[in-house]
Amino acid sequence: xxxxxxHPSWVICKSGTSVKIECRSLDFQATTxxxxxxxxxxxxxxxxxxxxxxxxxxxxxxxxxxxxxNHASLTLSTLTVTSxxxxxxxFYICSAGQxxxxxxxxxxxxxxxxx
Amino acid sequence: xxxxxxxxxQVNVAEGNPLTVKCTYSVSGNPYLFxxxxxxxxxxxxxxxxITGDNLVKGSYGFEAEFNKSQTSFHLKxxxxxxxxxxxxxxxxxxxxxxxxKLTFGTGTRLTIIP
Numbered sequence: 211x212x213x214x215x216x217h218p219s220w221v222i223c224k225s226g227t228s229v230k231i232e233c234r235s236l237d238f239q240a241t242t243x244x245x246x247x248x249x250x251x252x253x254x255x256x257x258x259x260x261x262x263x264x265x266x267x268x269x270x271x272x273x274x275x276x277x278x279x280n281h282a283s284l285t286l287s288t289l290t291v292t293s294x295x296x297x298x299x300x301f302y303i304c305s306a307g308q309x310x311x312x313x314x315x316x317x318x319x320x321x322x323x324x325x
Numbered sequence: 326x327x328x329x330x331x332x333x334x335q336v337n338v339a340e341g342n343p344l345t346v347k348c349t350y351s352v353s354g355n356p357y358l359f360x361x362x363x364x365x366x367x368x369x370x371x372x373x374x375x376i377t378g379d380n381l382v383k384g385s386y387g388f389e390a391e392f393n394k395s396q397t398s399f400h401l402k403x404x405x406x407x408x409x410x411x412x413x414x415x416x417x418x419x420x421x422x423x424x425x426x427k428l429t430f431g432t433g434t435r436l437t438i439i440p
Contacts (some may be wrong), residue, residue, distance in 0.1 A: 216368065242426055253415065253432045254369075303368050307426055313359055314428060316368035 212238045214306050216317025223294055223324055231289045231320045233304030239284035240306035244314070245277075248301040260287040294324045327352040329418050331431035338406045339439050346401040346434045348416030358399040359417040359428070360390055369415060375399060386410070406438045 213236040223229050233243055241262045246254040258279050259267040266279035276298075278290040287306075291298055301321050305314040328351045338344040350356055357376050361369040373384025380392045390401045399416060416431040 214368075219366075244427075253430045256427065259427065301366070305369075305428075309426075313371050313374050314426075315371065316361070319366065319368045321366060 212315045214315045214317045216304050216320055218320060219318055220321040225295055225324055226293055228290055228292045229294055231302055233287045233317050235285045235306045238308050243287040243304055243306045245289050246303045248303060296324045299324045327418050327420055327429045329416050329429055329431035331416055331434045333434050335435045337437045337439060340408055341405050344403050344406045346414050346436060348399045348431060349397050350418040352418050352420045354420045357419050360401050361415045363413040408438045408440055411436055411438045
């Protein structure tokens with residue numbers, strides 16, 4: 211299947227700093243990528259849909275100024291957690307597909323810990 | 326609107342026994358159904374999908390799932406469980422409306438295979 215690479219796998223940052231997470235589709239082009247957040251022992255919560263060349267579409271309740279998404283090319287989307295706080299600590303996962311009628315492929319996830 | 330229900334948070338099965346992980350869904354129009362597996366601190370791995378055709382779908386690692394339209398179910402099955410099957414399993418759905426790439430996930434079922 212297609213490969214989606216997410217980096218870093220884990221990051222620890224100080225409260226108040228910003229963290230960037232990258233999501234790359236390695237062997238296909240993705241006009242749309244998705245960013246999820248997963249709390250311990252819970253399901254995936256869709257945060258936003260990242261659209262190449264245009265603004266991201268955020269789900270209700272997700273602060274767009276805090277979770278900045280950039281989809282600058284057909285193979286790269288980035289999520290920046292700005293002014294991170296301990297409550298932002300979570301597991302963040304990206305996904306991409308090769309079209310609306312295909313399955314999504316997921317990155318390895320990023321464990322963010324804000325101290 | 327679309328939704329997925331996984332009624333069991335935890336399923337325990339003895340090694341070598343058959344296993345079933347339950348999933349029911351709700352979607353307008355025809356469904357596009359998926360099963361994913363997640364290992365600790367990792368992203369989701371695609372197992373199998375149903376879009377149309379034969380109601381019994383075969384996927385990776387010996388897993389299969391049966392689509393039942395009348396019961397709106399898509400249960401995951403395997404004839405003989407392995408200890409290595411222990412993981413978190415997610416059912417997901419999206420409608421087959423053109424352009425809809427947004428997946429909705431169930432809450433997940435933790436499968437434990439007992440040696």
